[in-house]
Amino acid sequence: xxxxxxxxxxxxxxxxxxxxxxxxxxxxxxxxxxxxxxxxxxxxxxxxxxxxxxxxxxxxxxxxxxxxxxxxxxxxxxxxxxxxxxxxxxxxxxxxxxxxxxxxxxxxxxxxxxxxxxxxxxxxxxxxxxxxxxxxxxxxxxxxxxxxxxxxxxxxxxxxxxxxxxxxxxxxxxxxxxxxxxxxxxxxxxxxxxxxxxxxxxxxxxxxxxxxxxxxxxxxxxxxxxxxxxxxxxxxxxxxxxxxxxxxxxxxxxxxxxxxxxxxxxxxxxxxxxxxxxxxxxxxxxxxxxxxxxxxxxxxxxxxxxxxxxxxxxxxxxxxxxxxxxxxxxxxxxx
Amino acid sequence: xxxxxxxxxxxxxxxxxxxxxxxxxxxxxxxxxxxxxxxxxxxxxxxxxxxxxxxxxxxxxxxxxxxxxxxxxxxxxxxxxxxxxxxxxxxxxxxxxxxxxxxxxxxxxxxxxxxxxxxxxxxxxxxxxxxxxxxxxxxxxxxxxxxxxxxxxxxxxxxxxxxxxxxxxxxxxxxxxxxxxxxxxxxxxxxxxxxxxxxxxxxxxxxxxxxxxxxxxxxxxxxxxxxxxxxxxxxxxxxxxxxxxxxxxxxxxxxxxxxxxxxxxxxxxxxxxxxxxxxxxxxxxxxxxxxxxxxxxxxxxxxxxxxxxxxxxxxxxxxxx
Numbered sequence: 158x159x160x161x162x163x164x165x166x167x168x169x170x171x172x173x174x175x176x177x178x179x180x181x182x183x184x185x186x187x188x189x190x191x192x193x194x195x196x197x198x199x200x201x202x203x204x205x206x207x208x209x210x211x212x213x214x215x216x217x218x219x220x221x222x223x224x225x226x227x228x229x230x231x232x233x234x235x236x237x238x239x240x241x242x243x244x245x246x247x248x249x250x251x252x253x254x255x256x257x258x259x260x261x262x263x264x265x266x267x268x269x270x271x272x273x274x275x276x277x278x279x280x281x282x283x284x285x286x287x288x289x290x291x292x293x294x295x296x297x298x299x300x301x302x303x304x305x306x307x308x309x310x311x312x313x314x315x316x317x318x319x320x321x322x323x324x325x326x327x328x329x330x331x332x333x334x335x336x337x338x339x340x341x342x343x344x345x346x347x348x349x350x351x352x353x354x355x356x357x358x359x360x361x362x363x364x365x366x367x368x369x370x371x372x373x374x375x376x377x378x379x380x381x382x383x384x385x386x387x388x389x390x391x392x393x394x395x396x397x398x399x400x401x402x403x404x405x406x407x408x409x410x411x412x413x414x415x416x417x418x419x420x421x422x423x424x425x426x427x428x429x430x431x432x433x434x435x436x437x438x439x440x441x442x443x444x445x446x447x448x449x450x451x452x453x454x455x456x457x458x459x460x461x462x463x464x465x466x467x468x469x470x471x472x473x474x475x476x477x478x479x480x481x482x483x484x485x486x487x488x489x490x491x492x
Numbered sequence: 493x494x495x496x497x498x499x500x501x502x503x504x505x506x507x508x509x510x511x512x513x514x515x516x517x518x519x520x521x522x523x524x525x526x527x528x529x530x531x532x533x534x535x536x537x538x539x540x541x542x543x544x545x546x547x548x549x550x551x552x553x554x555x556x557x558x559x560x561x562x563x564x565x566x567x568x569x570x571x572x573x574x575x576x577x578x579x580x581x582x583x584x585x586x587x588x589x590x591x592x593x594x595x596x597x598x599x600x601x602x603x604x605x606x607x608x609x610x611x612x613x614x615x616x617x618x619x620x621x622x623x624x625x626x627x628x629x630x631x632x633x634x635x636x637x638x639x640x641x642x643x644x645x646x647x648x649x650x651x652x653x654x655x656x657x658x659x660x661x662x663x664x665x666x667x668x669x670x671x672x673x674x675x676x677x678x679x680x681x682x683x684x685x686x687x688x689x690x691x692x693x694x695x696x697x698x699x700x701x702x703x704x705x706x707x708x709x710x711x712x713x714x715x716x717x718x719x720x721x722x723x724x725x726x727x728x729x730x731x732x733x734x735x736x737x738x739x740x741x742x743x744x745x746x747x748x749x750x751x752x753x754x755x756x757x758x759x760x761x762x763x764x765x766x767x768x769x770x771x772x773x774x775x776x777x778x779x780x781x782x783x784x785x786x787x788x789x790x791x792x793x794x795x796x797x798x799x800x801x802x803x804x805x806x807x808x809x810x811x812x813x
Contacts, residue, residue, distance in 0.1 A: 306502070306506065309506065309793070310509055310510055312744065313506070313510050313788065313792050314510065314513065314514055314788075315751070315784070315788050317769060317773070318517075318518070318781060318784075319517070321774060322517050322518060322520060322773070325522060326521050326522065329522060363741075367737075367740070416650070424755065427755075428770060443656065444652070447656050447759065450656060450659060452671070455664055457660055460656045460660065461657070464653035467652075467653055468649055471647070472644070475644050479644065
């Protein structure tokens, strides 16, 4: 509904129309609306702050700063202590794990890795998915049918099988290439690169489908026919008239994709195919806590804190995604 | 030709393509099924094992044998079709659990996963759809806002987090429900909740989205102008269109749930298919992986076809032209 109906226009007060003569760009308007959405904007702010905090975190254990900070903040995730399975206290705010490593610092490092993997993986999937879906839906006919059969076929292979095979297959050549190029195999970083590719490659399918469905129904709408009659090119119709109406759905789905990418990553870490062991993502930490569930002593902090961090991250991502969605939606006439 | 028949006709080639893709894909992965034998297998033993399972043949003949189209010479030198094969419904022997065929293993584990997945799907839909409609109709009120917030909260608590917490609270602390295993109906409660609640949140959000868009459409004004009751407008006029995002999500979701979830099955020690799917891929149990991939593919294709039919049936524009 990018075309405002006459009745809607008529309802608007005159000064509004006068201002609309020098229109803001859609991005500007969206940003304005986004700043006004309370939950979304504060979640995004919180997210930015925690990204800064997470970025600063490794420096807290540096010897020039550490003495001025509370002891609980200055642990490194790799330091082993004798305090195994210590509950949360002044020394270890989140407690310690089986090797006496400080859980707070492990959670902080885990959150960094999970966030990066989620964002990059989702970005890869959006790029592939939107292009594929928009072209298929807009071109239609035989091309659409073939492109969607490809998606069907990929869909029909369980993602986890695809990802395990992809990661296992690409690992050796990638490391060989890195050694040949830079003389080092980069260790965990190479694994992260693999994860981006693997996660992006399996999570674009639903995006392509959703975008294609939207485009398919949008291209039959009156305003598309109108702009075609006015002589607009296909690229213009697709980019200016159809895709802006799809962004809302895309953003909603991205907010669903980032969590699912983060989840997939945790799943892979659990299987030993994700982040390499001395470091750990949030999912890896939760899986680590699950191993130590038993009926005699409950080490609840091993699950509650990494789980809480994961839930908090997802909540912030989803809230800001919702805020962005409301801001981008051209249907809403309430600005 | 009717589009449905066309889709059905596409199914068989699609399955063949998927099976051959999966066949090639799983062979691409480095390593083999006998890498993790208990004792380091001597080269002769490994050679014998490979010969026993025909892994020493060229790939094309292995594939033909798998499909059941291999024309070979038997021990007495007579030409005949190789035994078994996909076309006869035989997925072959498992390379990891060597006393079992893939068919046996699937037949044992599938009912469990079907039950768990089915109930979880029911929970997700039964909770999510009314929830989404409700929040969409009261979006300018606080109740709608908080309803939406709860749905949002649900999709932030994955089974990986919710499952262990449920175990800690309801099984270990309060001792209301069993910790694990799959025996009485009581055993199904925690896994179902852990698996289903997350997806209930997703369904509620998609439903909300669809309903909100539909409620702004012009035919809603017409329906209101006709003086229909609010309930009739919602259910008869808005729901068939508004439910479409949920539908296109529901097909793959149900297929995923029916073929098991590794996390939940692993957490609650449920003997389902999800665990097999991961473990057989990791241990390169080729026939098992292929069997499971094909099973998943068949379920998914059938469900997608159903979703397509429902789409067609629900949208008057597609129905009439």
